[in-house]
Amino acid sequence: xxxxxxxxxxxxxxxxTLEEEIYGINVMQVQEVLxxxxxxxxxxxxxxxxGIINLRGNVVSVIDARTRFGLPSKESDDMTRIIVIExxxxxxxxxxxxxxxxxxxxxxEIDIAPNVGNAETAKYIDGVVSRGENLLILVDLNKLLxxxxxxxxxxx
Amino acid sequence: MAIDLEDxxxxxxxxxxxxxxxxxNEQLVDLEQSPxxxxxxxxxxxxxxxxxxxxxxxxLTNLVEVCHKSEDVFNLLRNREISLNAEMMDAFLRxxxxxxxxxxxxxxxxxxxAADPSLIQELVQMQDPDAKMDDSVGQKETDTQDxxxxxxxxxxxxxxxxxxxxxxxxxxxxxxITDEEFENLLDALHGPGSQPKAVKTAKDSETTPNTAxxxxxxxxxxxxxxxxxxxxxxxxxxxxxxxxxxxxxxETEKPDIKDKSVEVDPDMISxxxxxxxxxDLHGKGKGxxxxxxxxETSSKSDSSDPPPVKxxxxxxxxxxxxxxxxxxxxxxxxxxxxxxxxxTSRLDEIMNLVGELVLTRNRLNTLRQTFEDERVHKAIxxxxxxxxxxxxxxxKTRMQPVKKVFGRFPRVVRDLARNLNKEVRLELEGExxxxxxxxxxxxxxxxxxxxxxxxxxxxxxxxxREKAGKDRQGKVILSAQQEGDHxxxxxxxxxxxxxxxxxxxxxIEKELMDEETASRLSDKECFDLIFMPGLSTKEQIxxxxxxxxxxxVVKTKITQLNGTIDIDSELGKGTQLRIKxxxxxxxxxxxxxxxxxxxxxxxxxxxxEIFELSSKKMSVVDGKEVVMNRGKAPPVFFLRKWLLNxxxxxxxYEGDPQVIxxxxxxxxxxxxxxxxxxxxxxxxxxxxxxxxxxxxMAGSTITGDGHIAIILDVPGMLKAYT
Numbered sequence: 001x002x003x004x005x006x007x008x009x010x011x012x013x014x015x016x017t018l019e020e021e022i023y024g025i026n027v028m029q030v031q032e033v034l035x036x037x038x039x040x041x042x043x044x045x046x047x048x049x050x051g052i053i054n055l056r057g058n059v060v061s062v063i064d065a066r067t068r069f070g071l072p073s074k075e076s077d078d079m080t081r082i083i084v085i086e087x088x089x090x091x092x093x094x095x096x097x098x099x100x101x102x103x104x105x106x107x108x109e110i111d112i113a114p115n116v117g118n119a120e121t122a123k124y125i126d127g128v129v130s131r132g133e134n135l136l137i138l139v140d141l142n143k144l145l146x147x148x149x150x151x152x153x154x155x156x
Numbered sequence: 157m158a159i160d161l162e163d164x165x166x167x168x169x170x171x172x173x174x175x176x177x178x179x180x181n182e183q184l185v186d187l188e189q190s191p192x193x194x195x196x197x198x199x200x201x202x203x204x205x206x207x208x209x210x211x212x213x214x215x216l217t218n219l220v221e222v223c224h225k226s227e228d229v230f231n232l233l234r235n236r237e238i239s240l241n242a243e244m245m246d247a248f249l250r251x252x253x254x255x256x257x258x259x260x261x262x263x264x265x266x267x268x269x270a271a272d273p274s275l276i277q278e279l280v281q282m283q284d285p286d287a288k289m290d291d292s293v294g295q296k297e298t299d300t301q302d303x304x305x306x307x308x309x310x311x312x313x314x315x316x317x318x319x320x321x322x323x324x325x326x327x328x329x330x331x332x333i334t335d336e337e338f339e340n341l342l343d344a345l346h347g348p349g350s351q352p353k354a355v356k357t358a359k360d361s362e363t364t365p366n367t368a369x370x371x372x373x374x375x376x377x378x379x380x381x382x383x384x385x386x387x388x389x390x391x392x393x394x395x396x397x398x399x400x401x402x403x404x405x406x407e408t409e410k411p412d413i414k415d416k417s418v419e420v421d422p423d424m425i426s427x428x429x430x431x432x433x434x435x436d437l438h439g440k441g442k443g444x445x446x447x448x449x450x451x452e453t454s455s456k457s458d459s460s461d462p463p464p465v466k467x468x469x470x471x472x473x474x475x476x477x478x479x480x481x482x483x484x485x486x487x488x489x490x491x492x493x494x495x496x497x498x499x500t501s502r503l504d505e506i507m508n509l510v511g512e513l514v515l516t517r518n519r520l521n522t523l524r525q526t527f528e529d530e531r532v533h534k535a536i537x538x539x540x541x542x543x544x545x546x547x548x549x550x551x552k553t554r555m556q557p558v559k560k561v562f563g564r565f566p567r568v569v570r571d572l573a574r575n576l577n578k579e580v581r582l583e584l585e586g587e588x589x590x591x592x593x594x595x596x597x598x599x600x601x602x603x604x605x606x607x608x609x610x611x612x613x614x615x616x617x618x619x620x621r622e623k624a625g626k627d628r629q630g631k632v633i634l635s636a637q638q639e640g641d642h643x644x645x646x647x648x649x650x651x652x653x654x655x656x657x658x659x660x661x662x663x664i665e666k667e668l669m670d671e672e673t674a675s676r677l678s679d680k681e682c683f684d685l686i687f688m689p690g691l692s693t694k695e696q697i698x699x700x701x702x703x704x705x706x707x708x709v710v711k712t713k714i715t716q717l718n719g720t721i722d723i724d725s726e727l728g729k730g731t732q733l734r735i736k737x738x739x740x741x742x743x744x745x746x747x748x749x750x751x752x753x754x755x756x757x758x759x760x761x762x763x764x765e766i767f768e769l770s771s772k773k774m775s776v777v778d779g780k781e782v783v784m785n786r787g788k789a790p791p792v793f794f795l796r797k798w799l800l801n802x803x804x805x806x807x808x809y810e811g812d813p814q815v816i817x818x819x820x821x822x823x824x825x826x827x828x829x830x831x832x833x834x835x836x837x838x839x840x841x842x843x844x845x846x847x848x849x850x851x852x853m854a855g856s857t858i859t860g861d862g863h864i865a866i867i868l869d870v871p872g873m874l875k876a877y878t
Contacts, residue, residue, distance in 0.1 A: 040754065040864040042843070043799040044850045044876065052843070052856055054864050059841040059856045090845050 009107040015136060016083060016096040018065055023096075023137045024103065024129070025085065033099050034082040050095055053082070060084065062093035069124070087141040103136070105129050110138065169210040170263060171497065176203045177259065178563055180252055185566035188245050197234035201227060207255070219258050222271040225279035226251050232283055247278045249567070500593065503554055510543075510550050511839035514743060515858055517543045518836060522860035547837075551740055555590035558636040558643070561600045562587050565607055565634055572611045579618050579628055580611050585635035591643055592740040598717055599645070599737065602710040606647050606733055607634060609706070614651030614731050624728065626650065638739070640761060645735040654725040656682035663688065683723040687711040720871060744840055746857075748833035748865060749816065752800050755865035756829075757838055757857060762870055764817040764824065766832055772815070783815060783826055790817065792826035798852075798877045799866075820871050836860065840867060851876030 013024030014033075034055075039062050041051040048067040052059050062082055066073050079098035084091060110127040126138040180203045187196050208223035226248065232238045254275065258268035517539060524536050562584050573580040591599075615621075615630030622628055633648040656679040663669040663685055677685070686707045714721045719737035738744070738761075746757035747766075773784045774792070782789040792815060815826045838857035843850065852873030859865045 038863065040856070040866065042847055042850065042853060042856075042866060044852060045847055049846060052847070052864055052866075054858050054862060059843070059858070059864065061844050061846045063846070092844070092846060 011105045011107060013103050013105055013136070013138065014083065015100040015103055016065075016081070017098050017100060018069060018096060019071055021137060022100065022131075022134055023065075023139050024105070025083070025139050025141055027102055029085045029087060029141055031084040031086055031091065034084060034093070035080075037082070039095075053093060055084065055091075055093075058091075060091050060093050062095055064095050066095075066097075085141055103131075105136070105138075166214055166262075169214060170259065173207045173210055173259065176206055177252065177256060179203065181567050182563045184245070184248055184252060185570050187240070188570070191240040194234055197230060201230040201234055204230060216258075216262065216268055218268045218270045219255065219262075222251055222254055222258075222276060222279075225276055225283075229279055229282045238282065243278075244282055247275060247282070249571075250275055251279070498553075503550075503593070506550055507554065510547055511743065513543055514547060514837060515839055515860075518838075518860035519862065547743060551592070551743070554593045554740070556593050556596045557587060558589045558591050558596060558599075558645075559587040560596050561603055562634060562636070564600075564604070568604060568607060569611055569632060572608060573615075576612065577617065578611065578615055578630060580615050580630045580632055582607075583631065583633045583635075585633060586637045589636040589638055589643060590739075591636075591737075595643075595717060595737055595740070598713065599735075602713045602735070603634075603645070603647070605706050605710050606735075607632065610647055610649040610651065610731065610733075614649035614653075616652050620652075639736070642736050642738055642761065645737070647733040647735075648730065650730040653727040653729050653731055654683055654686070654723075655727050659683070659685045680724075683725055686723070687721075715872075743837055744867065745835065745837050746867065747816065748836050748859065749795075749814075749829040750831040750833055751796050751829055754800070755833065755859055755863060756795070756799065757836070757865045757867045758816065758818065758827075758870060759854075759867070760835060762818045762820065764819050766814055766816050769813045769815050769828055785815075785817065785826070788824070790824040790826050792828055793874075793878070794828045796828070796830070798873070818870055820874060825870075825874065838865070838867065 012027040014027050014030050015022050015024045017023070034053075037053055039051040039053050042049065042061075045051070048063050050062045050064045052061050064073065074097070076095070080095065081099045082093040082095050083099060084093050109129045111129070112127055124139050124143045126140040129136040129138065180200060183196055183200050183203070187193065187200065190196065204223045204227040208220050208227055211219040211223060229238075229244070229248075233240060251271075254271045258271075261268045520536050521540065524533060527533065565584065566582055569580055569582040572578075610632050611630075615632065616624070616626075618628040621630065631650045633646070635648070636643060636645050638644075656677075659682045660674045660677065664671050664674050668688055669685075687710070688708060711721060714735055714737070717737050719735055721733065721735045723731065723733050725731040744757075745760040747760050747763050748755055748757050750756075767785070769783070775782055775784070775789070777789060780791050781793075783792045811830065813828045813830055814832050815828055816832065817824055817826050836859070838859075840855040841857055842848070842855045843853060847853070852869055852875075854867040854869035854872075856864055856866050
């Protein structure tokens with residue numbers, strides 16, 4: 001019984017890094033991880049949208065997690081990855097510094113996000129999990145595009 | 157009976173009846189204009205009849221009842237026993253609404269609820285003359301004579317007399333045939349087909365010859381019937397009718413018999429001639445023969461005092477008869493065999509696949525240069541041709557006449573005009589213009605909105621019009637025409653027009669724009685203000701319009717379809733709205749250009765010419781760069797500056813840039829690009845929600861070499877960047 005409860009309450013996360021922080025997103029929302037491929041910029045797009053990529057014949061927009069989280073942008077390198085996720089019936093790519101691993105998290109390990117850091121980041125945070133020395137920040141993808149923007153988008 | 161939406165028969169019925177309802181809608185409005193049109197009356201009658209037939213097969217009692225009553229009334233109408241008046245028109249339109257509502261219920265799996273009893277009552281009252289039916293046998297004969305001319309009206313004259321009546325008449329009217337003989341006849345008739353309802357046909361048909369004259373002996377008649385039914389061998393549609401509804405069957409077959417009986421009527425045609433005629437009619441069935449036959453008939457019956465009007469214009473009956481009489485069976489057979497209903501999602505799927513195929517072909521075309529082998533070249537060339545053909549063919553399957561959308565407007569305009577106490581005439585032009593199915597559907601709502609606007613805001617009240625020296629009746633023209641690879645839809649009214657000043661004041665009043673900006677707007681720009689959200693010039697909000705939400709939705713919708721909309725208006729003269737949409741949404745011929753390392757696609761349709769920048773002289777006029785070309789100085793824009801990042805855009809390109817002249821509306825504009833790659837047909841991949849609505853970007857596509865190219869929306873881009 002207790003065992004079953006624990007399984008039900010655990011969560012698998014894909015972790016990625018930005019600057020020195022580790023972030024996690026629910027594995028169920030991740031479709032695939034790509035090495036950085038050519039991103040075609042779209043003129044006039046919001047600054048956090050890097051552009052679009054050709055994902056096997058489908059056109060997918062890529063957003064820059066750094067810009068979205070209010071971090072300075074960085075030249076891409078060998079470790080740079082695009083995580084293709086599905087949020088609210090939409091497929092988007094997120095450019096991150098690197099992708100690390102898949103971890104299991106118990107729901108009761110998750111703490112409410114401390115009210116620190118810049119406001120830009122705080123908006124998208126679901127909670128934090130301490131892992132030894134490190135802190136794993138859980139990202140709420142549905143909020144990654146802020147609510148006003150979702151409203152804006154569904155208006156079309 | 158519970159509604160089973162999985163039921164194929166129900167689904168077929170819904171589709172078929174849906175189409176009939178659509179045309180009924182149109183026909184009823186037409187009928188109001190020409191209440192005497194017997195073709196129209198007949199086809200409305202048949203429409204209700206068919207729905208009733210299908211409905212009764214599916215035990216949709218409430219639906220059947222209202223259709224049946226309407227059918228009865230129309231039967232009287234087309235037999236000229238009663239005449240149409242305005243109340244009846246209203247009642248019929250209400251009937252149609254009721255029936256439509258019932259279909260909605262059926263579609264959502266509910267049993268249709270009963271029609272408004274007062275409406276049924278009304279319908280019943282309309283049939284008042286019905287009481288005189290009994291002594292109207294003579295009149296019916298006259299009708300029958302009418303049918304000699306091939307007028308379809310009388311052809312079906314009796315089809316609604318139900319079995320009881322028919323039998324009664326048969327018994328009371330003429331006792332010449334004994335029941336036994338009758339049985340025999342029936343046997344003869346139904347030997348092969350054994351369709352229960354043809355009994356009635358036989359009864360009816362016998363009634364007529366007997367009352368008329370006894371020139372045909374039973375034997376002959378039998379022979380004739382044999383002839384008729386021997387060949388029939390139950391074609392699909394007829395059989396279906398027979399299953400669904402007896403009367404439909406009777407209707408299908410009766411024309412033949414009727415024709416015969418009537419021809420016999422005047423005693424002028426000998427049996428031989430009659431035989432010959434029948435042979436003519438039935439032997440070849442279609443076209444000229446049948447026409448000839450009916451012409452002959454009409455000329456013959458001339459002597460037996462036919463209504464002169466009909467005889468005077470043999471062309472009309474000649475046209476009607478081959479369709480409605482003997483050939484009816486044959487036509488329906490061939491139709492049944494040549495068309496297939498296909499689920500639209502399947503068509504979409506095919507279209508997507510063709511799109512992918514086009515992309516692959518483009519890729520192969522690009523790779524072609526790397527192959528040395530002649531055979532590979534040949535194979536790719538033929539693939540190229542076949543793909544192009546396939547693409548056109550698939551596109552054609554998705555084309556639908558714009559009539560599909562236009563069809564609903566007569567009703568919309570009529571109802572609206574009545575509501576508003578206006579007199580409005582709607583003219584439809586270019587209904588046959590074909591358009592991609594998705595477009596037809598997508599355009600429906602914006603068009604309804606615009607037409608309603610024209611009637612509500614545009615056309616003035618009759619008194620006002622008279623004062624202004626105009627015709628009391630306002631006119632709204634809805635037209636469609638193909639212009640190259642675009643469709644131009646216009647909505648033109650001769651109403652009050654729009655006052656740019658009013659619009660200007662309105663935006664200031666609603667604080668949508670400050671006074672200074674507003675005062676700088678040209679008249680034309682003022683008209684465009686109506687597309688701004690939150691703007692309405694109507695002081696009062698009616699249930700029709702005035703909430704100020706409509707026009708910007710219309711604009712957004714049209715833009716989504718890669719279309720443009722523009723307005724022209726003259727105060728006191730009227731307003732003209734023009735919508736331009738591409739023929740299809742899926743595949744776009746483009747001109748690929750290069751800027752730096754990136755590729756962009758311009759819709760080929762707007763490209764006028766391409767030349768090298770160095771070959772022309774550039775100058776600066778009023779702070780704008782222009783290029784001298786063909787005696788004109790159109791402005792040129794460096795796309796690099798617009799579309800590449802700052803650092804890239806500022807670097808001057810080393811090679812010789814090219815200028816692409818494009819036509820935007822009435823203006824010619826030049827775009828400077830690094831290099832023109834060439835023409836390519838691309839499949840539009842819409843930008844996802846994150847990027848949708850970006851000014852100047854119409855979508856994206858995957859090029860032959862697997863890269864992404866952005867498709868530019870030139871008018872939008874000009875607006876956003878200049």
